[in-house]
Amino acid sequence: MKKQLFEKTILGKVKAYTYVVEFQKWGLPHAHFLLTMTGKYKYTGPEQYDRIISAELPNKHKYPELYKMVIKHMIHGPCGALNKKFPCTKNRPSCKNNYPRPFSETTIQGKDCYPLYRRRNNGSTEIVRNWKLDNRWVVPYNPYLLRMLNCHINVEICSSIKAVKYLFKFMYKGHDRAFVTDKVDEVEIDEIRQYRDTRWLHLPNMHMVSYHVKEKIKNIIDRDGTKKSMLTTYFEANNLHVKARGILYRDFPEYYTRQRRGKFWQERKRAALSQVGRIISAHPAEGERYYLRVLLNHVTGATSYEGLRTIDGQVMPTFREAAEKRGLIEADNTLDDAMTEAELFQVSSSLRRLFTTILVFCMPNDVHSLWNNHLKAMSEDYNINCKCKHTVEQMVLKNISDILHSMGKDIESFPLPKIDKQNGTTNDVPKEIIEETSIEVDPEDASLHKNLNNEQRKAYDKILATVDCQRGGLFFVDGPGGTGNTFLYRALLATIRGQGKIAVATATSGVAASIMPGGRTAHPRFKIPLRIDDGDICGFTKQSGTAKLLQAASLIIWDEASMTKRQTVEALDKSMRDIMDKPDLPFGGKTVVFGGDFRQVLPIVRKGTRAQIVDASLRRSELWNCMHQLKLVRNMRAPNDPWFTEYLLRVGNGTEETNDDGEILLPTSICVPNKADDNGLDRLIDSIYQPASLKDPKYITSRAILSTRNDCVDKINLKMIDRFQGEEMVYHSFDSVEDDPHNYYPPKFLNTLTPNGLPPHMLKLKINCPIILLRNIDPANGLCNGTRLLVRGFQKNAIDAEIVVGQHSGMRVFLPRIPLCPSDDDMFPFSFKRKQFSIRLSFAMTINKSQGQTIANVGIYLPEPVFSHGQLYVALSRATTTANIKVLTEEEKKKKNKNKNISASKTYTKNIVYTEVLTK
Ligand SMILES: Nc1ncnc2c1ncn2[C@@H]1O[C@H](COP(=O)(O)OP(=O)(O)OP(=O)(O)O)[C@@H](O)[C@H]1O
DSSP: OHIIIIISOTTSOEEEEEEEEEEOTTSOEEEEEEEEEOGGGOOOSHHHHHHHOBOSOOOTTTSHHHHHHHHHHSBOOOOTTSOTTSTTTTTSSSOTTOOSOOOBSSOBOOTTSOOBOOBOOSSOEEEETTEEEEGGGBOOBOHHHHHHHOSOOBOOOOOSHHHHHHHHHHHHTTOSEEEEESOSSOOOOOHHHHHHGGGGSOOTTOOOOOOOTTSOHHHHHHSTTTTOOHHHHHHHHHHHOTGGGGSOGGGHHHHEEEETTTTEEEEOSSOOTTOOOOOOOOOGGGTHHHHHHHHHHHOOOOOSHHHHTEETTEEOSSHHHHHHHTTSSOOTTHHHHHHHHHHTTOOHHHHHHHHHHHHHHSOOSOHHHHHHHHHHHHTHHHHHHOOOHHHHHHHHHHHHHHHHHHTTOOGGGSOOOOOOOOTTSSTTSOHHHHHHHTOOOOHHHHTGGGGOOHHHHHHHHHHHHHTTSTTOEEEEEEOOTTSSHHHHHHHHHHHHHHTTOEEEEEESSHHHHHTSTTOEEHHHHTTOOSSOOTTOOOSOOTTSHHHHHHHHEEEEEEETGGGSOHHHHHHHHHHHHHHTTOTTSGGGGOEEEEEEOTTSOOOOOTTOOHHHHHHHSGGGSGGGGGOEEEEOOOOSSOTTOHHHHHHHHHHHHTOSOBOTTSEEEEOGGGBOOOOSSSOHHHHHHHHHOOGGGTTOHHHHHTEEEEESSHHHHHHHHHHHHHHSOSOEEEEEOEEEETTOTTOSSOHHHHHTOOOTTSOOSEEEEETTOEEEEOSOSBGGGTBOTTOEEEEEEEOSSEEEEEEOSSTTTTOEEEEEOEEEOOSSTTSSSSOEEEEEOSEEEOSEEEHHHHTTOOOSEEEEEESSOOOSTTHHHHHHTTSSSGGGEEEEEHHHHHHHHHOTTSOTTOEEEEOOOOHHHHHO
C-alpha cells in the first residue's frame, strides 16, 4: 500500500503523511492514512474529487469485478430503520455515520466536513444482506485501490484544516502504532529527541539535565546553566523583555529563538510563523504538572513559578489553586459560590430565579445543601410580612415551583422539601389551565382591536367568527415584517381572554414567543419531539395537563410557523384530533392561527438539499390546503419609506431584477464603498457604532452588525469589545469529553472548537457591553435564545445582566455557567460538553439569529455572498428605512480587482430565493 502511495504516487505526489495501525481484537490490522499532497497534486474541488473517489455502484457490465468488490466491501449496513441492531444504530434514532446518505447529482464541497459525494438517483440497486440498496449506501472508495487490494478501503477527501484536525484526533485515539513525517523519503524518527521534548514542561527543579556518564555529580551541579531549562529561561526572558510579556509560553518560539545551547531566548528579527510551539501534554492525574500547564496555556508575562501563581498580588500555594482562582479549572463548589456571589447584589426574587435556573440547567449534585445554604437569602422578602418559618419556606417553594413550571419542569422531580397540599383549592384543575387563566389582559391590548387597519380587521373578524364553532378553522396570516402580525395577535388574545376564554399563544422561536402576552415556545408547549419525522405525534397523553389545556382552548396561535418543519405542525394536528376525539377534523376542530413569512429563513435541515428544505416547509404539508390565507400588506412600521417597503418585498419574493450573474443591485446609499485598502470592515463598523456614543445603553442596543457566519461575527465582536471602554472580565469555559479516561482530547484542543450555538471558550466581557442569550432559559419570562441583554456586573461564577429589549426590558437576571452540548450531536466523533455562560457578545450576530428582532440600525457584512434562502431579505428587513442600513460586500471588491471595467459605483450581491416555496 505504502509503495503504491509513495513510490508509484497513484494518487499524486505526497508531501507528508501520517498513519496509524491498529490490531483489532481478532488480530487483523487496520490502518488509517492521512496524506498531504504537494502543491499541484492537491485536490481542490468537486470535479477533482470525482476523478479519484466514487461513492456509487460501478457499471455492472463494464466493470464486473470492481462491481463485485464494491458490493462485498464498500456497502454500509444496512442500518437505521432497516436494521436497528446494526452497531452504528444501536441505541440511537438513526445511523451515527448518517447512512443512507442523501442522493446528490454532483459532488458538493461541505464546510469543515468531508465533501458530499455524488450519489446519483440513477436506479442502480443491488440486494445486499437481504435488502435492496442503492447508491446512498456506498462508502466512498478509490476504484484503483479497491481493485488492487480487494478489501474494505475507504478513501475520502479531507479539505479543510478542521477536518484534518479531527482526523488526527480520530487516528490517534487508541492506536497501537503511529508514524508521522513531513519527508516522504526520510523515515527515521529520533525517539530520544522526542522524549527529551518533555523538558518543555516541568515543576521547579525537576527539569532534565544531560551529562556524560563519566562526569562527576559535583561538576554537573556546578556547571554553568545546569539550573536553567527552557521554561526557566522563558521566565528570564519575560523579566528582560517587555515585548515578551504579552506572548504565551507555547507561542514563544514564533517570536524568540533559543541561543547558546539553549540557555537564553533571543528575539527573532521577524516572527517565524512556521515555528509551531507546543507544550508537551500532561494528564490531569499528574496533579501540579497538569495545572502548571493550564496556567502556561493562559497566562502571559510570568517571570517565575511564583509569579505564575500570583493573582492580584496574592501568591497561591499551589498551581491548582492558582488555576482555580483564575477560573481556568472548575472548582467543586461553583454553583454554591454563584448563589453566594449573587446574594451580595440581588433581591430574593432574582435569587429564586437563579436557584431555579441552576436546578434545571446546571445539574447540581447536592440540591439539599444548595437549598439549605441559600434558603435564608431567598426568603428575605417573604420574611418581612411573615414570621412563621414554615410558611415562609412554603412561599419560597411555591414561587420556585411556579418558575419551574414556566420552564416546563415539575418541582416534584427535584429533591426539595414538599409543598403542603391545600384543602379546597383548585387541585383538580391542571396547572397549565390555572396559569393560562391567570394571564392578565393589558388594558392597552384590550383596546387594540379598535385601531386595526382594514386587512387586520378582516382577519380579526374571520378568525373570531370561527372561535367556538364546532368545526373551528385554520388560518395562515401571511404578513411580511412590519405589517402588524403581532399587533393582530395581541388584539385577538386580549379579546378572547377578556371573554374569560383560553387562548394559547406560541411561536417557533423564543424571541417571537416573548413578545406575545403569555407566549410560549411551541416545541415545549406542545411536547413536540426534538427529532421529528413523518408520522410522529406530540409527547402528551390524553390525561395530561397539556391535553386538558388544548381541549379547553378557544384559540391557538403559532407564530413563525414558516420556520418550523411541517412535521411538527402535523404532529400537533394528529395529537389534537386524538384528544378531541375528532379524527376527521384538522386540529380536532379548533381554531388555529399560524403566522409567518416564507420569504424569511426556512426550517433547518442539516446538510439538506434545496428539495429537502422545501419539502420540510409547512407549504408542503397536506394541512396547507386547509388553511385560509389572510394577507397583511400595509407596512405599519415603515409607513414613511414606501420605496424601501416595495424594494424589500421584491428582494423577498425574488422578483428584483438581476444582472447576468444572477445578482441584485443594492441601493447605492446603503453601500459602504469598497476601496483598495483593507479597511472596509472598519468603515462599516464606524458607520454603525460611533465611539462617542458607545456608553449609551439605548444607542448600543438599537444597532447590530449582521453577517452570515459565526467566524465573521466573532471577528467583529472582538474588534468591538476592544474599542469598548470599561472594566473587563475574561471567562474561560471548562471543556470536556464524555468517557475519555485517557485524555485523548486534551482541553487545549477542545478549547479551540466553536460549534454553532455554543459560546466561545474565551468570553471577554466589559461592564455595559451588549450580549445575546444562546439558550431558552425561561421564555415566558423573557429569557430566551436571542434575548438581548447588557452586562451590569460580574462575579467569578455568575454574570449580572439586564434585559434590554421586549416586554421584560429592565429585568435584572443572574446567569450561571451552564453545561452545553452542540445541538448537532454528529458534529464530532466524541460527545463534547462546554461549561460556559450561554451568551455571546452581540455587537454583531448572525443573520439567522437576527430573525424576528427589530434592529433600528443595521450593518450587514458579507465577506462572501449569502448562502441560503431568505438570508438577504431577513438582514435588510431588520431595519425600518434605507437611511438606517449599511452594507459591505467583499465579493464586489474581488470582482472589481479582477475586472477593472466593472462600474465602481454599483454594488451587486447574490440573493437566494426558493421561489417554489413562495408560489406553490
Ligand atoms: N393597526 C395599527 N395601528 C397602529 N400601529 C400599528 C398597527 N399595526 C401595527 N402597528 C405598529 O407597527 C409596528 C409593527 O407591527 P408588528 O410588530 O405587529 O409587526 P410584525 O408584522 O409582527 O413585524 P415583525 O414580523 O417584523 O416583528 C409596531 O410598532 C406596531 O405597534
